[in-house]
Amino acid sequence: MSNFRKGLRDGIPIALGYLSVSFTFGIQCISVGLNWWQAFLISLTNVTSAGQFAGLGIITSGAGFYFEMACTQFIINLRYALMALSLSQKTDKSVKGIHRWGIGFGITDEIFAVAMGNRSEVSNKYMYGLILLPVIGWSGGTLLGAVAGSVLPEVVRSALCIAIYGMFLAIIIPPAKKSSAVLKVILIAVALSCCFRYVPGMNKVSGGFAIIISTIVAAALGALFFPVPEKETKEAAE
Amino acid sequence: MKDLGVFFIYLAIMAGVTYLIRAIPFVLCKGKIKSKYLRDFLYYVPMAVLGAMTFPDIFYATGNYASSIAGLVVGCVLAFFEKSLLTVAISASGTALAVNLGMMFFK
Numbered sequence: 247m248s249n250f251r252k253g254l255r256d257g258i259p260i261a262l263g264y265l266s267v268s269f270t271f272g273i274q275c276i277s278v279g280l281n282w283w284q285a286f287l288i289s290l291t292n293v294t295s296a297g298q299f300a301g302l303g304i305i306t307s308g309a310g311f312y313f314e315m316a317c318t319q320f321i322i323n324l325r326y327a328l329m330a331l332s333l334s335q336k337t338d339k340s341v342k343g344i345h346r347w348g349i350g351f352g353i354t355d356e357i358f359a360v361a362m363g364n365r366s367e368v369s370n371k372y373m374y375g376l377i378l379l380p381v382i383g384w385s386g387g388t389l390l391g392a393v394a395g396s397v398l399p400e401v402v403r404s405a406l407c408i409a410i411y412g413m414f415l416a417i418i419i420p421p422a423k424k425s426s427a428v429l430k431v432i433l434i435a436v437a438l439s440c441c442f443r444y445v446p447g448m449n450k451v452s453g454g455f456a457i458i459i460s461t462i463v464a465a466a467l468g469a470l471f472f473p474v475p476e477k478e479t480k481e482a483a484e
Numbered sequence: 485m486k487d488l489g490v491f492f493i494y495l496a497i498m499a500g501v502t503y504l505i506r507a508i509p510f511v512l513c514k515g516k517i518k519s520k521y522l523r524d525f526l527y528y529v530p531m532a533v534l535g536a537m538t539f540p541d542i543f544y545a546t547g548n549y550a551s552s553i554a555g556l557v558v559g560c561v562l563a564f565f566e567k568s569l570l571t572v573a574i575s576a577s578g579t580a581l582a583v584n585l586g587m588m589f590f591k
Contacts, residue, residue: 259570266577284491291499301498309490312497319501325533326502330510332526335517342514350507355537360569362530401588405581408545408552412559412576414538418531419563431528432535439536460536461529468532469524 253375260356260376261383263413266406267295268384272391273403274299278306282392289388293354293381295410297322324458329358338367345370352377356410359417427472435464551583 268289275285280302292298297319304315330353341349349370357376361368368376395403422429442448442456451459517523546552559576567575 259568259573262570263573280491284495287495288498291495292502294502297498297502301494305491305494309487312493315494315497316501319498320505323502323505326506327509328526328529328533330506330508331513332529334510334513335523335526346511347507350510351503353506353510355534359530359534401584402581404547405551405555405577405584407547408542408555408559408580409573409577411538411542411545412555412563412573413569414534415556415559415563415576416567416569416572418534418538419560420566421531423564428528428531432531435532435535436539440540443540457533457536461533464532464536465525465528468528469521472524473520474524474527 249369249371250375253372253377254379255375256360257357257376257379259413260354260360261379263356263409264380264383265387265390266409268387269391269395270403270407271295271298271302272388272393273395274302274391275388276392276395278302280305280392282389285392286385286389290381290385293352293384294323294326321452321455321458325355325461326353328458328461329353329355333358333361336362336364336368337373338369340370341368341373345373349373349377352381354380356380356413356417359414363417427468427474430472431464431468434467435460438463546580546584548584548587550587551580554583555580 271289272282272285275288276282280288288298288301292301300318300322301315304311304318330350333353337349352373357380361373361376364372418432422432438460439456442451442460517526542556543549543552546555555576558579559572562572562575
């Protein structure tokens with residue numbers, strides 16, 4: 247199977263997961279007074295969940311909050327910078343020059359996770375294949391939600407919202423089973439993230455920052471106390 | 485949003501900031517990173533970030549605890565047995581839907 251086709255195949259579950267989440271984004275855009283094509287354009291150009299939902303809140307507060315928009319997007323999406331760094335260690339020689347600018351557009355949580363889950367290095371053709379269907383699913387789902395969202399009963403719409411988390415579980419649990427170091431890093435990140443929600447004082451930190459801090463602390467402690475055996479990083483990098 | 489000019493300014497800021505955050509580190513970081521510590525750090529990032537994004541948000545995902553936790557449990561079990569992403573995602577949603585419907589009928 248060609249790399250591009252393998253990428254496409256790996257992108258199918260992501261695209262289906264995105265359909266359901268972006269569907270709710272489309273519904274929400276209409277409810278705050280945007281047009282269907284505006285909802286579609288936001289999803290097509292941003293391809294991110296949390297940032298778009300937060301950005302929509304700012305757009306509806308009217309003109310002039312441009313600096314706040316830039317800061318909000320920066321903080322919520324800063325995790326992508328970490329992922330981009332991490333992914334840059336996983337790509338083979340074909341991912342260079344203009345392809346870096348092209349593939350950079352498609353670094354989302356799920357595309358990143360699936361790309362990193364490959365046993366070997368990933369090529370540019372694989373990455374384009376992997377990115378294509380999720381982008382179509384994300385913007386198409388938004389369009390569907392904007393145009394036809396009101397057709398689905400609320401009970402179905404709300405159940406769809408857990409799909410994306412189910413996908414995350416399917417990504418993190420198998421490696422945690424095999425490596426107690428990975429399990430401990432995940433537990434640290436989860437514990438911190440919960441503290442940022444429930445502990446008075448800490449819960450004043452915004453959601454975007456909470457994820458960044460939890461990630462950095464957990465991964466830094468992991469790298470400090472559970473150095474990865476050379477063989478494994480090599481395996482992950484090859 | 486009636487003022488199209490304002491909409492497009494917001495769209496450009498959103499899309500521009502989001503794109504540059506992704507692309508710049510990816511473009512600048514070309515070679516393999518030398519530091520073993522930094523490589524190990526980046527090795528753990530994906531698991532840490534997905535863990536932090538999933539919890540505690542998943543408890544509230546469907547709007548009520550019962551169906552969220554049912555979806556979470558089914559998702560964890562299937563993920564433990566290494567079912568595919570799509571299987572786990574759809575089963576978690578299906579379970580949440582079943583619980584939501586059950587709660588509507590047996591209230």
